[in-house]
Amino acid sequence: MKSLIKKRVWSVIITAMMIVVIGGMTFFSNGQAAMTKDFTLDRDAMTKYILATVRAARTIYSQSVLRKVKASGMKTSENWVKEDHAVMLPAQYVKALGYEIQGYELSLVGTYPLYKSNQAKTPMEKEMLTRLASGKEKMLTFQDGTQFKGMSADFAISQGCADCHNQHPKTTKRDWKKDDFMGAIIIRMRG
Template sequence: MKRTVGVQASILTLLMASSLAVSLVIAADTSQERAVKYILATVQAFRTVYSKAIVEHVQKGGVRPSENWHKDDHAIMLNAQFVKAAGAELKDFELGLIGLTPIYKFNLPKTQAEADALKKMMASPDFKVLTFADGNQFKGLAADHAIVQACVDCHNSHPSSPRKDFKQGDLMGAIVVRINNK
């Protein structure tokens, strides 16, 4: 009898310990997911302000966004370059832009899980943001659609672009955030 109680008690302790461990893991995942979603929302907000307020405003004064902006005093960076330049300033996590048919190969998804997530977004407009664990990182993707014709025109006519048939509204790629698991 005593032995049965002892065994039951240790099973109970084991169960409690493992459920605590599981809830800690879930809590950790949830906070990573929230962090990634907040970062994506912030990047999208800054990018919108850059495109709508800054780019539109300077165009009235004859300044245009251009890929080779650094060689031209009357040009500013493209919004994709703005996001990537901000990403280059970050030390604790990665921020970038990816596409399945990117202008430059260095903007391809870095892993199969990223490619799969992008394909999932491609297949359904319901997936605007996707978050997932991938190796020793936790990642988030925010869908990047051709909201204006200029996105389509530039990508379709860019000499390095492998895809020439984008239409307005198409998914062109995604903003990606990669944070390291502790």
């Protein structure tokens, strides 16, 4: 009689353990599937996450880092490499991040870019710049031929943006003003 109860107890314990193990495995694999979906299958969401992160990095650089740099007597300069007491501009910071990345392209694109490298590369990119210029959407993702791309709008948030671009030797536009749409941070994924 005692051994029968023991057996029953054991079978209950073993069944309970199996439920926990199998349940756990199912839960874990579902979790994995959800992560895979978010981070590898949904290019739209992934591209937006990256754009948001780059924007945040540039904001921290422009506001927190540069404030201290300037307070210490140094300045920002496009020729910062050659100058002893200068650091890179925020635009150069974004492009520098891009040079470090191998899996996809991160750069800037402008409506009247200072450099050819910042020109829209396809008619679709031009069209998307026009859409962002309306100010209705802050970020766009789109398929462009074999590449998936994302753009995050860049407006002249201060007169400083406009002034520097107006005075730049390479500029083709000298009447930028505060709040103008200037271009975008762009991500080009490999096809």
